[in-house]
Amino acid sequence: MLQRIDLEKTYQYLLILLAFLMPLTVAGANTIVVIISFLWLLSGNYKLKLVHIFSSKIMIASIVFYFIHVIGMLWTDDYDWGLHILHKMWYFILFFPILFNIVKSKYIKYYISSFLIAITITEVLSYLVWFELIEPFKNATVANPTPFMSHISYNPILAFSIYLVAHRLLINKDLSRVNIYFYSFFLITMTINMFITGGRAGQVMFFAYLAILIFQYFRRKVLKAITLSIIIIPTIFIAAFNSSPIFHDRASGAISSIININSWIDYQSVERGGDQRANYNSVGERIVFSLNSWKVFKESPFIGVGTGDFPNEYMRINDKFTPNLKTAVNPHNMYVLVAVQLGLVGLLSMLSIFYYQIKASFQENNLLYKDLGLALPLSFLLIMLSDSYILGHFTTLLFVFFSSFLYQKFE
Numbered sequence: 001m002l003q004r005i006d007l008e009k010t011y012q013y014l015l016i017l018l019a020f021l022m023p024l025t026v027a028g029a030n031t032i033v034v035i036i037s038f039l040w041l042l043s044g045n046y047k048l049k050l051v052h053i054f055s056s057k058i059m060i061a062s063i064v065f066y067f068i069h070v071i072g073m074l075w076t077d078d079y080d081w082g083l084h085i086l087h088k089m090w091y092f093i094l095f096f097p098i099l100f101n102i103v104k105s106k107y108i109k110y111y112i113s114s115f116l117i118a119i120t121i122t123e124v125l126s127y128l129v130w131f132e133l134i135e136p137f138k139n140a141t142v143a144n145p146t147p148f149m150s151h152i153s154y155n156p157i158l159a160f161s162i163y164l165v166a167h168r169l170l171i172n173k174d175l176s177r178v179n180i181y182f183y184s185f186f187l188i189t190m191t192i193n194m195f196i197t198g199g200r201a202g203q204v205m206f207f208a209y210l211a212i213l214i215f216q217y218f219r220r221k222v223l224k225a226i227t228l229s230i231i232i233i234p235t236i237f238i239a240a241f242n243s244s245p246i247f248h249d250r251a252s253g254a255i256s257s258i259i260n261i262n263s264w265i266d267y268q269s270v271e272r273g274g275d276q277r278a279n280y281n282s283v284g285e286r287i288v289f290s291l292n293s294w295k296v297f298k299e300s301p302f303i304g305v306g307t308g309d310f311p312n313e314y315m316r317i318n319d320k321f322t323p324n325l326k327t328a329v330n331p332h333n334m335y336v337l338v339a340v341q342l343g344l345v346g347l348l349s350m351l352s353i354f355y356y357q358i359k360a361s362f363q364e365n366n367l368l369y370k371d372l373g374l375a376l377p378l379s380f381l382l383i384m385l386s387d388s389y390i391l392g393h394f395t396t397l398l399f400v401f402f403s404s405f406l407y408q409k410f411e
Helices: 007-021 026-042 046-053 057-075 079-088 090-102 105-130 151-171 177-195 200-218 222-243 245-259 282-299 310-321 334-362 367-383 393-406
Strands: none
Touching (some): 007 026, 026 393, 046 090, 057 079, 057 090, 105 177, 151 393, 222 245, 334 367, 367 393
């Protein structure tokens, strides 16, 4: 049956469709993922496929990272939660290598364009909800208009899209005047959209991308890049802080939690009967998660507590030290989660993926792949401090999709 279709073109059409569906629908994107995986698994030539996959250190690191989670099932007590984690991470063992094997260089521009068209649709609908021209739907509210996903995922994906558009506008020297106007308008509207939605990690990612882009634009003119970053980034931050109520509130809450870290969490308050919930918000919550998780990590620093044991081990520590605060099944920090589950072995394995990505980006000659290949891992290394962004559907799929073609030498 598979011999009757042009498999290469079929893959490319499916990949273009996947790029479009990624920011819009979980079910739609997963359907394409399943179809691609099914075709690949039944199409033969397994030896050639595996040779290609294992020629990449990034692919090897990804597969090893997954298998360390499998090995971590040997000493876990909560087998069901361990299987849940393995299920959430299946992209790293199967779909990432499949994508790496089937992407083609001549179609990359179509992948990116299809993705940006989907972001445009998302942005337009976000504005329509915000201006109350249509009723809020799915995840969107007037105060936080992110229709197809929560702001936790939306803002990082929007920040990534802003980087793509800004890079094309500033560094691509072949744009027509019409395209310059179009991309400029698109860049401005996306930037405004970034600050009428509530994803703090994405907003931090936006500022990080802005700094990276400035340095990439000026290349070796480091002093000029530093000077411009010092001027532009605070200016945009202050403008957004004073004009966007949602950004003002969430930024103020984050700053307050960091400054007053000792006022909202006191490990001795259990004995003194203190109220640990004072001035408590999502940033404070994440800091508590990390502090408590550190206590778990110290008990088994090399191999961790096992792939499935974070929820139970965290509950044990939380009940002892912070019983007035809620427990957690995820510390909202990818480094902390992996360190507790799999110790330093797992943490170093995860970091090796990013190391090989960064190394490959310095060896790339194509300017877009070189710049984006560096910006992608750096931005994820940053936002993983605030959540497990390579476990969530939208951000993980974005990460593996773009990584599949940024770090390989095409024939």
